[in-house]
Structure formats: structure tokens, C-alpha cells
Amino acid sequence: MQNPSERAAPINIPVDEFRQLGHDLVDRISDHLDSLSELKVTPGETQETVRSALGRESMPKNGMDASALLTEAADLLTDHSLFIGHPKFWGYITSSSAPIGVLGDFLASAINPNLGGWMLAPMATEIEVQSIRWMAEMIGYSPDCGGILVSGGNMANFVGFLAARKAKSEWNVREEGLRAAPGSLRVYVSAKAHTWIQKAADLFGLGTDSIRWVPVDERECMDVNALDALIETDFAKGDIPFMVVGTAGTVGSGAIDPLPAIATICQKHDLWFHVDGAYGAFASVLPDAPPELSGLSEADSIALDPHKWLYSPLEAGCALVRDVRHLRDAFSFVPEYYNFADGASGPTNFFELGMQNSRGFRALKVWLGLKQVGWDGYRQMISDDVALSKQLFEEVSRAPDLEPISNSLSITTFRFRPAQFQAEEHLEELNELNRKVLEEIQASGEAFISNAVIEGAYVLRACFVNFRTTPADVSALPEIVLRAGRQVLKGMKD
Ligand SMILES: *Cc1c(COP(=O)(O)O)cnc(C)c1O
Numbered sequence: 001m002q003n004p005s006e007r008a009a010p011i012n013i014p015v016d017e018f019r020q021l022g023h024d025l026v027d028r029i030s031d032h033l034d035s036l037s038e039l040k041v042t043p044g045e046t047q048e049t050v051r052s053a054l055g056r057e058s059m060p061k062n063g064m065d066a067s068a069l070l071t072e073a074a075d076l077l078t079d080h081s082l083f084i085g086h087p088k089f090w091g092y093i094t095s096s097s098a099p100i101g102v103l104g105d106f107l108a109s110a111i112n113p114n115l116g117g118w119m120l121a122p123m124a125t126e127i128e129v130q131s132i133r134w135m136a137e138m139i140g141y142s143p144d145c146g147g148i149l150v151s152g153g154n155m156a157n158f159v160g161f162l163a164a165r166k167a168k169s170e171w172n173v174r175e176e177g178l179r180a181a182p183g184s185l186r187v188y189v190s191a192k193a194h195t196w197i198q199k200a201a202d203l204f205g206l207g208t209d210s211i212r213w214v215p216v217d218e219r220e221c222m223d224v225n226a227l228d229a230l231i232e233t234d235f236a237k238g239d240i241p242f243m244v245v246g247t248a249g250t251v252g253s254g255a256i257d258p259l260p261a262i263a264t265i266c267q268k269h270d271l272w273f274h275v276d277g278a279y280g281a282f283a284s285v286l287p288d289a290p291p292e293l294s295g296l297s298e299a300d301s302i303a304l305d306p307h308k309w310l311y312s313p314l315e316a317g318c319a320l321v322r323d324v325r326h327l328r329d330a331f332s333f334v335p336e337y338y339n340f341a342d343g344a345s346g347p348t349n350f351f352e353l354g355m356q357n358s359r360g361f362r363a364l365k366v367w368l369g370l371k372q373v374g375w376d377g378y379r380q381m382i383s384d385d386v387a388l389s390k391q392l393f394e395e396v397s398r399a400p401d402l403e404p405i406s407n408s409l410s411i412t413t414f415r416f417r418p419a420q421f422q423a424e425e426h427l428e429e430l431n432e433l434n435r436k437v438l439e440e441i442q443a444s445g446e447a448f449i450s451n452a453v454i455e456g457a458y459v460l461r462a463c464f465v466n467f468r469t470t471p472a473d474v475s476a477l478p479e480i481v482l483r484a485g486r487q488v489l490k491g492m493k494d
Helices: 015-038 047-054 066-079 099-111 122-138 153-168 173-180 196-203 224-237 259-269 281-285 291-298 325-331 363-398 424-444 471-475 477-493
Strands: 146-150 185-190 211-214 240-247 272-276 301-304 317-321 402-408 411-416 450-454 457-463
Touching: 015 066, 047 066, 099 363, 122 146, 122 281, 122 317, 122 363, 146 153, 146 325, 153 173, 153 196, 153 240, 153 272, 153 301, 153 317, 153 325, 185 196, 185 224, 196 211, 211 224, 224 240, 224 259, 240 259, 259 272, 259 291, 272 291, 281 291, 281 301, 281 363, 317 325, 363 402, 363 411, 363 457, 363 471, 363 477, 402 457, 402 477, 411 424, 411 450, 411 477, 424 450, 424 457, 424 477, 471 477
Parallel strands: 185 211, 185 240, 240 272, 272 301
Antiparallel strands: 146 317, 301 317, 402 411, 411 457, 450 457
16 A cells, blocks of 8 residues: 555555565575576576567566566576576686575665765664674784775775875875876786786776786796896886785686785885785685785785675675775865765765775675674685585596696686597697587586686686585586586587
8 A cells, every 4th residue: 555645656665565575576586596406507598598588678668567577587587597606606706695695685775875974874884894894804914904895806906906006106196197107117916816907007097018927836826036036127127116916816726826925025125015815815714724825914905805705695895905094095085065074083984995985785795694604604614615626626536537737725627638638739629628618518507617727728617615515516527527528529520
């Protein structure tokens, strides 16, 4: 029933109807989650098929019934999606979403606080501040650090990059830009780093030529002697080295750069030390955490990605800086039309600490996960993900025609290598073969893995950030790959 005192706005839904729609939708979502493991990971449809299913009509003139509409949306999405939450999804680094986070997003958008200013989001802002502090504690970073939630790892790295650019330029870079730079700025990063660094160098005016790609060793970790030599050479030329990026878990193979050694080099040359911990930083909670992660505590800034190993639903990234002042220095402008209290002395106004103005409540889903399972819960889940990757490495080692390549954090790489491709001179053909095997597996929907390139070898890659995966799911993979491999070989002969 429409409440007579309410305005008849077409987009509003009377409360009784809203209640029913919500219950129906939750039932629908619960059934979907319950059936996930019996579904294919992806229907593997073409863009043409998906567009046809959606329909091509123009913008509707009249609206439609909300119940029918939600049913339509749920049908479209359950029938034509790739399910990242599927127990056999191991592609890229993107995690199953925590059920508590799904509910959290619902609650967050119902309250709809605007986390640009404290005044517009008092409790929500405090929940974000607390989540940031807890995440810092988890990785052994000072809980007095500054930080801000952003949409993902790329944006979190951009925040660190801009904080460094401001902190390390001796002229007023925010006013005069790079025109006033007395030389070329240089940033150092391993050759296996994520592509965000190119976007950052481009977007923030340095140009991609400013990136120095530091060589890696055979485990794909940054060679710190080469780093030191590059910095010395650039200083001698009159360039301006300002920032070194260490990666805590590369996207390809999960390699962790020698963070403590990089920190020492940054101190020696007075450079900003940023760590891209989007994937691996949360492995710090493990009792047998990789020792290089101890270097996180020495970073000037760190990028984290709760939508990876904290299993928060997309999107949630987090940037940390040792001192919140660095964020305010890099981002704050206070316009005349805001009467918010001064964030330096008063409550936190996040609009001053990052790139966004209006900001959503992505902190809630992160905070709910942290509180629902605590340290012990995350320790167990991350530890299980790592164990599954080791299990895969061992099973692949035992399977005929599969060759194990690497295992670090929760990433295992391997390739299909039948007898006729054993000789080294077959590298190119072997790469082509594995490329086709990957396509075959991805299209089949039986499991979803991705690829990496390791020392010129195109390899298959499984990454476990998935609390739904069981050991039995993993044990099914070698046979899926071998079947796809035989299929591809057969196709090549015909
Ligand atoms: C995932 C990832 C990124 C990018 O993060 P998004 O959340 O996809 O923006 C950057 N660096 C590393 C090491 C990553 O694993």
C-alpha cells in the first residue's frame, strides 16, 4: 500500500513491496550460491549471444513492474555470467566474494552514507578508519598510519605514487607540475611488476619512459644490485630518482621482491619506498609467512586489495601511507562550498585524502569480513589457499605429460608437455600448444585458469584466492588439462 503522505515518485517502492522483493531476491541468491558447484564456471558464450539475450531495444518510455524486473535481471546474470565464486575458478587474482560482504553491500547502499565528509557519514567514516587500522595491523604496518579505501589495487598504487611524487619533489609539483622539474623523474620497479605502473607514469605526467625496469633473478624477484647500479647511474646523469616499487606477490608467479633489501637502498638514496602488496601482503598473517614480507613495515606507502585475499566483493582496494600528512599534502584542496571542519585537526574527511569526492561505503563489506572471522579466520583461509596451490604442484609433478614450473604464495604454474615436445628446440610450438590448451579449458567451463610467461615459456597458471575450493576440486584439474591437451593435439593433426 502506498502511504498517502508519501510523494508518488515512480522510482520509490512502497515499504511492504520492498520487503517482499528483498526476501524473494535473497531466496534467489541463496539458491544460486547453493547450486554454484554444479554449474559450469562460464557458459563461454560469444558477445553476440550475450547481446541477443539482453535484447537490443532502445531506452524504454514506460517503466515496468519491479518484481518482474528483478527476476529478469537475476535470470540474465545467472544464465550468462562467469562465476568468480565458483569453486573451480582459479584465473587471475580475483576472489570468491564473502557472503557477509554481499549482505554488507546491501546494507551499505540502503543507508547510502557519502564518505567524502565525516559530517555526511559519521559512523561509516569511523568504520572505514577502523578497517584501515586493522588491515595495517594484519600486515605488520604501524596502526598509526594514514590510509584510504579505493576501488582496487590499481587505484591504491596510484595513491602511493602521487604521495611519493609530492613528497619527493623539491619544487611545488602540485602547482607547477613537471614543467618545473630540474631533471627527469625516475621510478624503479621489477620487470615482472603489474601494468599499473605504466598507467601511473602516463596519467601523472611522467611518461612511461621514466620507468626503470629492474631485472629479476630466476625466481622472478628484483635483483637489488642491479637496482642500486641503475639508481647510481641515473643520479650521475642528473636525473631525479624518487621512488622504488617493490612487489609483494607478482601477478604472474607470486614472486616477492626482497623488500628489506629494497628498503635499505631507498634509505641510502633517500627515495620513497612503495610496496605493491595487492596480492601478497595479507600472507603476512601466516605463521610461516615468507620472510621478505617483514619489509612491509619499512614502506612509505603500501597498496592492498581487500577484494583479493580478504574475499571482499568487488570493489575494494586500500592505500596506506606511513603518515596521513602525505595524503593530505598530495590531494587536499578545500573549496569554499564545504563547511566541513578542518580534517587536519578535526574528524577525518576522506575527500581530502584521495582522488574521489563523493565516496561510497565500501568499507562496510571489508569490516564485516574482518569482524566475522578475525585474525584466525583469515589465517586459516589464506593458509588453505596456499596449501591447495602446493597440492596442485605435487599432483602436476606426478601426472605424465604435465610439467610443473613454479609455486609461490598461492600460485602454481605448469604446462602441458607431451613426449613429442620434450626437446628444447620445440619452445615456440610448445608455447602455441599451451595457448590453445588454455583457450580450450577456458571455453569448456569445467575449470577456469589463466596463463603466465616465465623465462619465455607460456605456462598455465592457477591462483587460489577462493574459500570455496576443496582438495577434490584441485585434484580434478590435471585430468581436465590432459583432456584439453589431447583434444588440441588431435585438432592439430586433422
Ligand atoms: C591485482 C593486482 C593489481 C591490480 O589491482 P586491481 O584490484 O585489479 O586494480 C596490481 N598489482 C598486483 C600485484 C596485483 O595482484
